[in-house]
Amino acid sequence: MHFKKISIYYFASVLILSSCSGKKEEEKTVYENTKFTKGNENTVHLTEKQIQSVGVSTTSIQDRNMEKLVRLNGKVEIAPSHISSVSSIMGGHIKSINVINGSHFSKGQVLAVVEDPQFIQLQQDYLVTKAQLEAARLNFNRQKDLNTSKASSDKTMQTAQADYSTLQATLKGLEEKLRIIGISAQGLHTGNIRSRINIYAPFSGFVSRISVNNGQYINPADTLFELINPAGLLLELKVFENDVNDVKTGQEILVYNNQKPDVKSNAKIVSVVPSIENGGSATAVAKLSSVNPEFVKGMYINAEVSISSRNTQGLPNEVIVSYENKNYVFEDLGKSNYKMIPVITGIADDQFTEILKADFLKNKKIVQKGAYSLLMMLKNKAE
Known part of the structure; x- marks a missing residue:
């Protein structure tokens, strides 16, 4: 009984090995028996048995509507135009910095506070000039009335008018200076004079760079922040x-x-x-x-x-084979001869690939099924 089991296993093994060996020999024959046209390494000839094994079928260049x-x-x-450098209109010491690099800010937000005695002086000059302007206005009106009755000379009235006009211009200039440093002249009085001004954000955005630190003295030409809109x-x-x-x-x-x-x-x-x-x-x-x-x-x-x-010319994806970073197709020359032709591909979708400058492929039979097998045969030849 034991001998019979061994015999059965032995003969089964021999049959399996023979079957595998036969398949390998058949595959080997498909490639080793491939014939090549002399003088043209890109052309391959198949036997009838090889054609049946590979299952060669052909197609032709086609017009397609494809989306790229x-x-x-x-x-x-x-x-x-959306990167801004922010500086202070007037020099002073940095009292506080309210943002950090990369932080987001909103338009009108206070980025920093600058302090200097010249801010006090500017407000003081405005209030003094405003008071002088009122006195000059009253004097001009008085001189105008006196001149009408010839109680004062024309020269005296003209001097009063010049003084009044000069102070008007001076006050307007001081008002503008206060405005650009963020101080409203309309509500300014002796009780709210301040030594600090705020640096406001001109738009909403992000801080790209901070170039100063607390306590640092800055000049009007110095950049405090670089802001990104x-x-x-x-x-x-x-x-x-x-x-x-x-x-x-x-x-x-x-x-x-x-x-x-x-x-x-x-x-x-x-x-x-x-x-x-x-x-x-x-x-x-x-x-x-x-x-x-x-x-x-x-x-x-x-x-x-x-x-x-767009309307273009293409071939099924399985037609295109790649070798050494270049694309090729195989032309059926007839009589079981096939030639590998380089092509330039364009856009592709799930089924088709665009062929650029495809006029030379018109009226040619192009291998569809079996293209990769033909490429393997050429590579086998090269080896």
Whole structure:
């Protein structure tokens, strides 16, 4: 009994090994028996048995309506018109700083407080001039009445008028100086003179840089803060040469960053720079449709541009084979001969791939099923 079991196992093993060996020999025969046309390493000849094994079928170049999806990448930038340097109109010491780098602020918010005795002097000059102007007005009116009755000379009246006009101009100038440092002249009186002025935010945005510290003395020419207005956020995108003609001003695009690829924001291309750089790409500038606080200056971003359907020529995807970073198709020459031809591909979808400059493929039979097997045979030959 024991001997019989061993015999059965032995014969079963022999049959399995013979079957595997037969399959390997058959596959080996398909490739090793391949014949090649002399002088043309891109042409292969198949036997009838090989054709049956590979299952070769052909197709031809076809007219298709295809939609192109162009993928771009670039960085977030800010328009120079939306980057502002803030300084103090008059010099003084920094008393307090109310923001930090990167913080958000609202229009009219106090960014810093500056203190100096000259602010007191300016308010004092305004109040003194205002009082002098009132006295000059009364004197001018009196001299005008006296001159009417010839009780005073014309010269005296003219001097009074000049003094009044001079003080009017001086007061107006002082009022403007107070206005630009944030002090209202209308409500100013001796009881509310102050030594400090506020530096206000001119718009809502983010602090890009702080250039001062508490206690520092600043001059009017010194920059205190660099502020960014997010309304001026721009997306600078690289457009490769093959896609330049498809990307145009006014197109809607979807933008996302690498951290959140599933969260896409709407944007619109506002300009395309009409020149190709050394790297083989042009620059397209886009603007977000709405402010997105997650997009900050310097961030790397990606974009997708959907090009409207266009009529083009293409082939089924399985027709195209790739070798050493180049694309090829196989032409059926007849009599079981097949030639590998280089092609330039364009846009592609789930079923078809566009063939650029495809006129040379018209009226040619192109291998559809079996193209990859033919490529393997050529590679086997090269080896």
